[in-house]
Amino acid sequence: MTEETAHPSPPPEPAAELPYLVVALGEETFVISLPFVVKIINPVEVFSLPDTQDYLLGIINHSGEIIPLVDLRRVLKLPAGGDSDRRKFLICRHLEQKVAFTVDGVVDTWDLPPGAFATDTTRALENDFIAGEGLVKGRPIALIDIAAVITAHQAKA
Amino acid sequence: MTVLLLEYQSTLLAIDLAQVGRLTQQEGISPFDERLLFPSQGGTTYMQLKNDRLLPASRVIGIHECPAVQAVSPFLAGALKTNPYAGFFHHKDKIFGLLSPDFLAQKE
Numbered sequence: 001m002t003e004e005t006a007h008p009s010p011p012p013e014p015a016a017e018l019p020y021l022v023v024a025l026g027e028e029t030f031v032i033s034l035p036f037v038v039k040i041i042n043p044v045e046v047f048s049l050p051d052t053q054d055y056l057l058g059i060i061n062h063s064g065e066i067i068p069l070v071d072l073r074r075v076l077k078l079p080a081g082g083d084s085d086r087r088k089f090l091i092c093r094h095l096e097q098k099v100a101f102t103v104d105g106v107v108d109t110w111d112l113p114p115g116a117f118a119t120d121t122t123r124a125l126e127n128d129f130i131a132g133e134g135l136v137k138g139r140p141i142a143l144i145d146i147a148a149v150i151t152a153h154q155a156k157a
Numbered sequence: 158m159t160v161l162l163l164e165y166q167s168t169l170l171a172i173d174l175a176q177v178g179r180l181t182q183q184e185g186i187s188p189f190d191e192r193l194l195f196p197s198q199g200g201t202t203y204m205q206l207k208n209d210r211l212l213p214a215s216r217v218i219g220i221h222e223c224p225a226v227q228a229v230s231p232f233l234a235g236a237l238k239t240n241p242y243a244g245f246f247h248h249k250d251k252i253f254g255l256l257s258p259d260f261l262a263q264k265e
Binding site for chain 2: 154
């Protein structure tokens with residue numbers, strides 16, 4: 001029987017940081033995982049449709065592609081707010097579906113370490129579309145789960 | 158596919174022209190379909206379909222050779238309480254909803 005020599009294991013490499021888009025909705029700041037965001041555009045003409053759920057603002061034409069536009073405040077059950085001159089449309093994609101969301105402003109992009117958001121907060125547990133919360137750069141931030149928003153609002157097959 | 162473009166209550170719609178029999182301006186016809194939540198209004202142009210159903214329009218825009226229609230995505234279908242659309246297409250910077258054959262085939 002041979003004895004194995006014990007080698008000290010190398011220190012673990014720090015986990016890669018993840019990119020987020022920081023957006024404003026009313027007085028609050030949220031982040032969205034950046035890979036979901038295809039494009040950020042200025043508001044364009046919205047074509048409303050009759051007899052829809054209240055979160056659907058209508059459909060937009062983006063480079064020839066027709067994309068539903070969603071009021072992210074309503075999805076997250078945030079208080080309605082006034083128009084912001086910093087308002088943007090975020091075109092997001094999940095599983096080949098594109099959906100545009102309104103936000104009151106795009107603040108920044110941040111790279112944050114995994115675990116920056118606690119998933120066991122009351123808000124994260126009670127709201128299906130908030131994946132976690134954290135105190136980042138001195139601000140309370142909530143992480144919006146765009147995949148859950150898109151998946152949960154699809155027509156049932 | 159050649160389609161008839163029309164507007165009703167600010168919604169832009171298109172109908173396969175092959176489904177349209179004639180246009181009429183009959184008055185006193187009750188609203189055709191509450192599922193679209195279009196309230197009744199006077200002074201409407203009615204399209205009489207080949208199955209005799211009447212569809213109202215606030216304005217008939219014209220006839221257009223319809224390009225590729227983008228299907229209704231599962232997300233958009235989930236946001237529509239009723240879905241009379243086969244899909245959507247854009248024409249002259251506007252978006253039109255193409256009414257589906259199933260919807261047009263329904264009797265009132």
